[in-house]
Amino acid sequence: APGTMMIHLALDDLPDWRAGAELRQFAYVHLSPSLDQMSRTYQxxxxxxxxxxxxxxxxxxxxxxxxxxxxxxxxxxIQVRMLPAEIAGDAAAKIAPAH
Structure with a gap:
């Protein structure tokens, strides 16, 4: 099953969302360019x-x-969603093996 990385922050104010101030009213905001990308990320x-x-x-x-x-x-x-439980490589092929 995929994993998740999570970061907790204490702030002076909520973010000013470029997509609209109304996002300050929501408990959860999903950030992805598209639903297709969310599916690819999971795969x-x-x-x-x-x-x-x-x-x-x-x-x-x-x-x-x-x-x-x-x-x-x-x-x-902030959660970085859908990370592999065991890393076999990177989809962008940009990370080199450790030496």
């Missing part, structure tokens, strides 16, 4: 390859529940 991870374009999921829990952090300090997490 690459299942084949043991580091995806050529990772899919990111951003969680903004304090956007819908401010009690999840101290007042005035929103939290945010």
């Amino acid at each position: 690459q991870a299942m084949a043991g390859m580091l995806p050529d374009e990772p899919v990111l999921v951003v969680g903004q829990p304090t956007a819908i529940d401010p009690s999840r952090a101290p007042q005035g300090t929103p939290v945010l997490w």
Whole structure:
């Protein structure tokens, strides 16, 4: 099964999303150029390859529940989704073997 890498952040403010200010109201924002790319990323991870374009999921829990952090300090997490459990290579063929 594919894995996930996650980063947690404490912020002074939520991001200013280029796609629109209304995204500040959502708990989850998926970042990918297309649904087709999301599918390719999953297929690459299942084949043991580091995806050529990772899919990111951003969680903004304090956007819908401010009690999840101290007042005035929103939290945010970023998941790099669909990474291979065991890495066999990289889909973009840019990572060289270690020497």
